[in-house]
Amino acid sequence: MTAADIHLLTGAYALDAVTGIERERFERHLRECAVCAQEVEELREVAARLAVAADARPEPGLRTAVLARVALTRQDRPGAAEPVVRRRWRGRAAMAFAAAAAVAGALAGGVALGERTAGGGSIALEQSQVQQAPDAVTVTGRGPTGATAAVAVSRSLAKVSVSLDGVPALDARHAYQVWLIGPRGPQSAGLLRPGAGPGSLVGALPADTDRIAVTTEPVTGSPQPTTPGVIRLDLA
Known part of the structure; x- marks a missing residue:
């Protein structure tokens, strides 16, 4: 193992x-x-x-x-x-x-x-x-602020699981946005407001995704990332 x-x-x-x-x-x-x-x-x-x-x-x-x-x-x-x-x-x-x-x-x-x-x-x-999908790949990493992420991807299910921990608490006007990045650029996987504790989401996984990033965005989300990544991970 x-x-x-x-x-x-x-x-x-x-x-x-x-x-x-x-x-x-x-x-x-x-x-x-x-x-x-x-x-x-x-x-x-x-x-x-x-x-x-x-x-x-x-x-x-x-x-x-x-x-x-x-x-x-x-x-x-x-x-x-x-x-x-x-x-x-x-x-x-x-x-x-x-x-x-x-x-x-x-x-x-x-x-x-x-x-x-x-x-x-x-x-x-x-x-x-x-x-637990047969083709699941798990990647973990730590960002510059000390935040950690555990990401699991299954190409057969076309899904990604993202769990965050240790991210700084945000005010009511902001949230963490998860981005799936490939040749076509970043695509949003969803928003998280975990406060000072863990936060998780499961989203659809585009077939050409090879990286993931988490940024701080307005609470309603952004069409594209507007701030430096809290965490960036390679999925390849």
Whole structure:
């Protein structure tokens, strides 16, 4: 397991789906990585809410509805062969979260699950999907102000997950804007107002994206970056 791979253990660790060696290494990592610690906390909160939803009395036709949803869900393409240990924790975490989300959605007709994306999805769940995709690539870095970022990209899902920590708090007129940069120039992935704590988003990933930047912009966003980057990372 590489240093970048250990950031992908958040989902498996939150579900207690890691081996003893993985748990020991990841708990050492958690003491030093605020981004992963925050993500584990969010995923555990999601899992707890899903468990409560699963205790509800199922409505008539639940089994039929769940099976129909599963049949309509696009399956990931098989990825390159991985070491047995990594494949095991990825598979357990992904299946557990996917199954729990499907059941909770059918039971509650849309359970509120923590912070949500503009499209209505749970940030923690969508981050887990991106980070555990077979082709996921994770990049971490630190900006000149001490802010840190953990970025996961999946070309097969065409999605990017961005988590910030340690960025300076902003006034009510400003926000952090995430930019995906390629040959066509920067394209906005969304806005974050994390204050002094972590902030996360999941957005669409243009196929030619090779860099990411975070800048300070007006709270409504800008069509192009107008300030120096708080963080800049290469994704290639």
